[in-house]
Structures are given as structure tokens and as C-alpha cells.
Amino acid sequence: MEETSLAGKIALITGAACGIGKATALLFAKLGARLVLVDLREADLNATAIECNGISKTPVLSIVADITDDHMVQVIHQKTLDHFGGLDILDTALMSYCVSKAGLDMFTQCAALQLATKGVRVNSIHPGSTNTPILLHSGYSEKKNKDFLEAIKAKHPIGRYAEPIEMARAIAFLASPAASFITATLIPVDGGFTAKCE
Template identity: 35%
Template sequence: MISLRDKVSIITGASSGIGQGTAVLFARLGSKLVLSGRNSQALDETINQCDPETRKNIIKVVGDISKPDTCKMIVYESLEKFGKIDILVNNAGILKTAGIETMQMNDYDELMDTNIKAVINLTQLCLPHLLEQKGSIVNVSSIAGSKTFPNILAYCMSKAALDQFTKCVALDLASRGVRVNAVNPGVILSNIQRRNGLTEEQYRQYLEDAKLNHAMGRPGHVIEVANTIAFLASDLASFITGELVQIDGGRHLMGPIDNN
């Protein structure tokens, strides 16, 4: 059985999707939680999905993770409330549609600031406390870090950078007892595509396509990613570091398809 009892976990982007599912699972596994996101009401919805007995050990930090002050507040609130940090789940991320001909540099900057620069910043701030606890970092990357897709250039670049960040930091910290891993989901049933502007009909077609380009014939579920994050964060994965775990129903095994 996976147990996170008495662990203190920071989860960014906890207001929806994979972050929300991971928060609810971590609470069930006994972790104390520091949840961050930009939408206070959505964070409350995440907390309300947790068992009432666990809610007293959950705090939220509302803010944009790409802003250094938000990262500082997350660490401050974690230490003020719980006195330590055991686990960092860098989940917050955004997706913007554009290829080389249409990408705007301000969109590129926003995406990189959120998907990679904020991860580096928060990891550095948490690191002294993770070293003290010999803790664990799990980064939420994407299949787009290793496979190429049209019309999401900056997103693919950010996830490739996150994959390298994961492996380099794992090597830097292995001898000091902190493990660093990543999960690389394929298509997961969440709202990220809708937030990126897909209409309901486009989203329906996107999910139909996922049945064809994932070897297992379906998109994935949030809990399937959350379960893997929990395992990697837990002591059951005590000899695993620097891994990029594909949670994609075999999508990375498939040949190229037309993603336009």
C-alpha cells in the first residue's frame, strides 16, 4: 500500500485536472497539503472533494505560479503551517496553440515562465527543506517532451526542457537523498484542451482521435496519472530517480499521424 502519512506535499496547479486528482489522492493517503492555483474557488472545490477529516491539514495559496512572490508565499505558508516540506509536485502548466509561423513571443514567454521557469524557481526555494527531509520531487511533463506534434511548438519545447531539468536535477541531488522524477502523460480526460480554446465538437473529435493514436485505444484518466505520481513520491519508489514515466496508453510506441 502506498502511504504518504505525515508527509507535507506541495502541489501546484491543484485547481483542476491532474493537480486536483493528485491532491485528492494525496489527502486520502495521509499527506498534509499545500495547494496552489490561480482560482480560489476552484481550489476550494478541490479541498471539498477531500475527506472532511483531512481538510484541517490542507492550505491553499492563490496566485500565479510564474510570479516569484507566489513561489515564495507557497514555501512560507508550508513552513508556517507544517514546519517542513517532504514532497514537491510541479504540476502547474499551460498550453498554447501555435507553430513557428504564428507563435507570438509574448505567448512564448508566458508559457516558458509557467511551464519551466516557475518550476526552477519553486524547486530552488524548496530545495533546502527537501534536502533536510530527503524528500521527493515529481514533475508533470508530457508525451510532448519526447514526441513532436504540429502547432504546439512552445509547449513541446517547454516539456522537453522539463524532461532534461528532471534528469539533470536528479543527478545533482541523488547523492544527497532527494529523488527527482517526472510523469509524461498522453491524452488525459481533463479541461486543458478546452481551456486552450477547443469547441465542444473539436474536443469530441480530439478524444475520438485519441482512441486511434493510443495503443490501448482510449485516452487516460486523471487518477491513472495521480496514482503514478503518488508512487514516485512515496517511499515505495526509494530507489527510483531520474525517470520519465510514460503514462500514455502506449502512445509513444505508435507511428506518426496527422495531428492537424
């Protein structure tokens, strides 16, 4: 078995309809994970599920839900348990947008310390600017949007913004056996932006 194989693992991925969440779902399907895909946009979510089924014959459970609703989080949890009997990997893509980075960092480290004795690893990626609908459709005029995208590229030492698959690869690595001794870690996947200290 490859070190990055997720064969048989049950992975719940939020924001799976597009962007980083979709790229993560597609990569996890390729790596053999059984998937629980969650998003508000039903048509796009179903399209992602169909693509995942085309990549791998592993089961996919799609749940249309708002993860900011506590009741829906409980529904997602119960549906996951009913369908798969457990959960191995939780990718909450939305957290980086809903919680301040410092709060998320502290949550990651505290949760990792609390759960380490139970064999649970908790890590976080810090995505740089990524080619997703949020970045590409910023609400500016076409010219202003083009200028905005060029400015974003210039801020990254690597000279470009990331593709969603680059975030998905980092997430897959952290979820895989190859990262079995990594926990409480915060990994910038930002093309060197953090190192610039701007």
C-alpha cells in the same frame, strides 16, 4: 504501513483546482499526506481543499497564487514552512506545459543527480491526453470537438484518453516509499502513445 502510504509527508501540489492536480490532491489525502494546494482559481481550489478534508483529517493549506510569479513562489515556500515546518513532495503539474519536454527531462535528470546525496529523489511523468478541462474544452465547435476527442482516442494504442486519477496514481507511486530507489526517471503514462513513435 503500506508501501504507497504518504502518511505525515508534506506535499505541495500546483494546479490543484481541477484535472490532474485535483486528482493528485485527492489521492494524496487518501494516502495520508499533509497538503499544500496551490492554484489561481480560488473557488475551485477551496472546493478541492474541502474534498480533501472530507477524505482525510490531515491538514490542508490552500494558497491562491500564480506560480509563474517569482515573488509568489517565495510566498508559497514561506507559507509552507510557516504552516508545516518543511516540505517532502513537490508536484509541479504546470511544468509540463511551461517547459519543453526535452528541457523538463534534462532538468529532472540533472536535479536528481544534484540532489541524490541529500536523499532527494526527482522524477517526472509524461502524461498522455487526459480527461481534463483543457482537453475537453478545446475551443472547437461541439461537432469538431467530438471529432477531435475521437482522433485523440485513436492515437493511443489503449484506445482511449486517460483519467486524471491515472496520472495521480503514477505521481503517488513515485512519491511513495515503494519508489525509494527510483530517481532521474521519466515515466510515460500515455497509453502506449510514445511507443508508436509518431
